[in-house]
Amino acid sequence: MKKLGIVVTLIIFTGAVWGFLRTKSDDTNIEKLVLTGSSTVAPLAAEIGKRFESLHTNVRVDVQTGGSSRGVSDARTGLADIGMVSRALKDDEKGLHSFTIALDGISIILNKANPVQSLNKQQIIDIYTGKTLNWKAVGGNDAPITVVNKAEGRSTLELFLHYFGLKNTDVKPQVVIGDNQQGIKTVVGNPDAIGYVSVGTAEYEASQGAAIKLLPLDGIAASIENVRNRSFPLSRPLNLVTRAEPVGLAKAFIEFAGSPQVNDLIEAQYFVPVPR
Amino acid sequence: MTKNALATGLIWLSAILVSGVFVWLLSDILIHGLPRLSWMFFAEAPKNAGRSGGIGPIIVSTVLILLVAMVTAAPIGLATAVLLSEFARYDSVFGRLVRRSLDVLAGVPSIVFGLFGNAFFCIYLGLGFSILSGGLTLACMVLPILIRTAEEGLQATPNDYRLAAAALGMSRSAALVHLLLPSAAPALVAGLMLGIGRAIAETAALIFTSGYVDRMPDSLFDSGRALSVHIYDLSMNVAGGDASAYSSALVLILLLLIINSIAMGLAKHWMHRSVVTV
Amino acid sequence: MSLSRADKQLAALLRGCALLSAAIVLLILLFLVKESWPVLRHVALTRFVTDTSWHPVDGLYKLTPMLSATLYSTLGALLLATPLGIASALFSRYYAPPFLAGCYRRLIELLAGIPSVVYGFWGLTTLAPLIGRLHPPGVSLLTGILVLTLMILPTVALTADAALAAVPVAYLRGAAALGLSRWGLISGVALPAARSGITAGIMLAAGRAIGETMAVLMVAGNVVQQPHSLFDSVRTLTANIALEMAYATGDHRAALFVSGLALMSTVLVLVGTAEVLSRERHHD
Numbered sequence: 001m002k003k004l005g006i007v008v009t010l011i012i013f014t015g016a017v018w019g020f021l022r023t024k025s026d027d028t029n030i031e032k033l034v035l036t037g038s039s040t041v042a043p044l045a046a047e048i049g050k051r052f053e054s055l056h057t058n059v060r061v062d063v064q065t066g067g068s069s070r071g072v073s074d075a076r077t078g079l080a081d082i083g084m085v086s087r088a089l090k091d092d093e094k095g096l097h098s099f100t101i102a103l104d105g106i107s108i109i110l111n112k113a114n115p116v117q118s119l120n121k122q123q124i125i126d127i128y129t130g131k132t133l134n135w136k137a138v139g140g141n142d143a144p145i146t147v148v149n150k151a152e153g154r155s156t157l158e159l160f161l162h163y164f165g166l167k168n169t170d171v172k173p174q175v176v177i178g179d180n181q182q183g184i185k186t187v188v189g190n191p192d193a194i195g196y197v198s199v200g201t202a203e204y205e206a207s208q209g210a211a212i213k214l215l216p217l218d219g220i221a222a223s224i225e226n227v228r229n230r231s232f233p234l235s236r237p238l239n240l241v242t243r244a245e246p247v248g249l250a251k252a253f254i255e256f257a258g259s260p261q262v263n264d265l266i267e268a269q270y271f272v273p274v275p276r
Numbered sequence: 277m278t279k280n281a282l283a284t285g286l287i288w289l290s291a292i293l294v295s296g297v298f299v300w301l302l303s304d305i306l307i308h309g310l311p312r313l314s315w316m317f318f319a320e321a322p323k324n325a326g327r328s329g330g331i332g333p334i335i336v337s338t339v340l341i342l343l344v345a346m347v348t349a350a351p352i353g354l355a356t357a358v359l360l361s362e363f364a365r366y367d368s369v370f371g372r373l374v375r376r377s378l379d380v381l382a383g384v385p386s387i388v389f390g391l392f393g394n395a396f397f398c399i400y401l402g403l404g405f406s407i408l409s410g411g412l413t414l415a416c417m418v419l420p421i422l423i424r425t426a427e428e429g430l431q432a433t434p435n436d437y438r439l440a441a442a443a444l445g446m447s448r449s450a451a452l453v454h455l456l457l458p459s460a461a462p463a464l465v466a467g468l469m470l471g472i473g474r475a476i477a478e479t480a481a482l483i484f485t486s487g488y489v490d491r492m493p494d495s496l497f498d499s500g501r502a503l504s505v506h507i508y509d510l511s512m513n514v515a516g517g518d519a520s521a522y523s524s525a526l527v528l529i530l531l532l533l534i535i536n537s538i539a540m541g542l543a544k545h546w547m548h549r550s551v552v553t554v
Numbered sequence: 555m556s557l558s559r560a561d562k563q564l565a566a567l568l569r570g571c572a573l574l575s576a577a578i579v580l581l582i583l584l585f586l587v588k589e590s591w592p593v594l595r596h597v598a599l600t601r602f603v604t605d606t607s608w609h610p611v612d613g614l615y616k617l618t619p620m621l622s623a624t625l626y627s628t629l630g631a632l633l634l635a636t637p638l639g640i641a642s643a644l645f646s647r648y649y650a651p652p653f654l655a656g657c658y659r660r661l662i663e664l665l666a667g668i669p670s671v672v673y674g675f676w677g678l679t680t681l682a683p684l685i686g687r688l689h690p691p692g693v694s695l696l697t698g699i700l701v702l703t704l705m706i707l708p709t710v711a712l713t714a715d716a717a718l719a720a721v722p723v724a725y726l727r728g729a730a731a732l733g734l735s736r737w738g739l740i741s742g743v744a745l746p747a748a749r750s751g752i753t754a755g756i757m758l759a760a761g762r763a764i765g766e767t768m769a770v771l772m773v774a775g776n777v778v779q780q781p782h783s784l785f786d787s788v789r790t791l792t793a794n795i796a797l798e799m800a801y802a803t804g805d806h807r808a809a810l811f812v813s814g815l816a817l818m819s820t821v822l823v824l825v826g827t828a829e830v831l832s833r834e835r836h837h838d
Contacts (some may be wrong), residue, residue, distance in 0.1 A: 284649065359572045527666060
């Protein structure tokens with residue numbers, strides 16, 4: 001009796017799996033678009049993809065992550081239809097076509113409890129290169145500065161270094177982080193920390209009560225509004241890249257992503273739509 | 277006499293410390309995650325990059341990935357463990373080689389598994405970003421755990437059982453099924469619990485193999501986002517995703533409770549079939 | 555013992571499965587070598603030790619501080635988790651009343667399944683600020699060790715528990731009959747009998763600790779430096795790969811795979827050492 005039960009269960013199970021596997025061949029008329037790349041752009045691309053799917057029948061937009069370098073290499077080899085890259089293309093990547101769909105500013109953040117209200121360019125350089133080690137040298141408490149830097153190769157890091165005229169070997173950090181959220185949580189948990197993250201994310205988290213504050217850069221307040229009107233100096237483009245001039249579904253998607261129809265989605269992710 | 281009292285005291289202290297820290301962690305998740313939990317949360321699809329809506333498709337993907345992983349790993353793992361314990365001399369070169377390679381496999385970083393799984397299952401075998409790729413990669417990760425615990429369990433069964441079975445003229449396979457495996461059941465179950473736990477907790481390996489798509493999967497060849505990947509994305513990548521991350525973590529714990537209970541139930545059922553009462 | 559034909563077929567099938575399991579490791583090693591090749595071709599292996607620092611974008615590839623970080627964090631976690639894990643197993647087997655023991659075991663099983671990212675998140679938002687108050691920056695080797703301990707403790711506890719469950723009741727009854735105290739029974743009879751199972755659990759836990767990526771990434775600080783104190787920020791080899799892989803191209807990417815190879819070599823050495831050291835006799 002028990003054996004019968006086992007056999008029946010196995011049959012049902014196999015049947016279910018088989019049924020599941022079979023549906024793969026039913027969708028011959030569904031067009032699929034694959035995007036891979038930057039995990040910064042991925043949530044935005046996924047939301048744009050969902051809206052695109054709702055406007056077109058029989059279309060599937062699959063978004064995968066793996067980093068900007070994967071986005072570039074997958075677009076090049078054809079493993080992905082479109083690559084997502086959260087930086088401008090490098091010189092040896094110029095053969096690809098890139099389309100900017102949003103901007104992302106970079107803001108320096110301090111813990112809210114830190115009395116320091118602003119820092120000029122030289123002070124920031126001194127802090128990051130390790131010349132200034134204590135907050136009291138720049139008007140703060142008598143506490144050692146915890147410098148938070150981004151991991152090597154990241155576009156935020158490279159923009160930061162470029163703006164301040166530094167090389168990564170000059171920077172002497174106490175903490176190195178990967179994603180924006182990690183940066184924010186590190187600064188929230190440490191009253192003597194200084195770091196830099198995406199403006200939009202920082203502004204949102206601060207408005208939700210996170211214990212951080214955004215420092216103005218060269219006198220210009222760090223806010224999404226200032227990135228939008230281009231007065232804020234530090235920002236990076238979020239790009240979609242393709243190997244050749246895009247056609248068909250990829251073309252339609254890229255045009256859709258660049259249209260005002262998705263501005264609310266871009267703002268929902270705390271990026272800045274490109275002024276048209 | 278005092279040695280005994282000291283030992284008792286230390287052990288109770290350790291248990292309190294360990295459970296204290298874990299309860300701290302779990303209550304943190306409970307407090308932050310409970311507010312957003314509702315029936316809708318279990319059924320709906322994610323909206324607004326996961327910050328609203330639910331995690332229905334993600335739960336389905338997770339369960340499917342787990343199933344693929346365990347259905348693949350359990351037979352191979354059990355077979356290997358049986359071989360190592362019953363059919364090969366403990367000191368044989370073959371046995372030692374297999375055992376050591378498993379120890380090395382247990383030390384491979386999860387991200388290397390992810391990159392390997394991507395290169396081997398997704399690209400080389402052509403499965404693409406899919407639940408199948410994710411499940412198979414997880415099977416590789418979980419194999420050392422299943423094999424080592426099962427082997428230890430079988431090794432620990434008294435030799436008398438085997439000798440008695442031989443004296444009765446039972447074949448090796450019969451002795452296995454009716455005597456040895458049921459009496460090794462606690463170890464097998466422990467291995468299963470650890471394996472399932474490891475599989476459901478894995479993040480880095482799944483990002484590169486089963487992928488990021490949070491749609492309800494139509495087949496095993498579709499890409500599907502696992503719960504752990506969803507939690508990672510919400511907490512580390514999406515601004516304002518913390519609340520949903522906590523709720524998803526809570527759902528994961530609930531899921532694990534359910535799966536563990538089912539597994540334990542099945543194991544107890546099997547143990548009762550044992551010919552020998554322990 | 556001679557085998558019947560059915561048994562011979564079974565043995566052949568089992569042998570195939572075992573070979574499959576062993577083959578996976580080989581495939582992974584081959585994969586790592588293949589991906590590291592672009593940089594190994596023109597950068598000598600010694601440079602991975604002698605370069606001044608880890609700045610792959612500028613062609614500097616020193617791996618040794620990260621290797622130390624991996625070893626220290628794994629060792630630290632094992633030192634903490636082994637006694638606590640074994641104590642947990644002893645607690646649920648011999649000291650706790652049955653209901654409490656069941657609850658405790660369920661708790662530990664649950665914790666085996668919590669994602670590394672949740673541990674890391676909790677470590678970053680709750681543990682690190684606490685440690686930071688003791689000594690900045692808060693994210694440090696110590697935080698990494700503590701979080702790793704939490705993560706591998708279930709492995710040690712559950713395997714030890716299973717190993718203790720397999721100790722023949724006759725041994726324990728005999729010990730009790732001889733008038734041994736509870737601790738005497740445990741230390742003299744139960745633990746030695748369960749030694750092989752507990753060791754297997756420790757090996758698995760060590761593997762998990764060495765290979766842990768996400769949680770350490772979030773709580774250890776990620777600065778590439780030789781740790782001189784528990785409160786220094788460190789980067790493990792695994793965190794390094796995860797941190798930089800997303801944006802690495804060409805030689806940088808290949809160098810990350812070299813650090814993966816370095817890790818695998820370390821594991822190989824450790825496993826080989828364990829093999830040489832262990833000469834346990836088993837029934838056949």
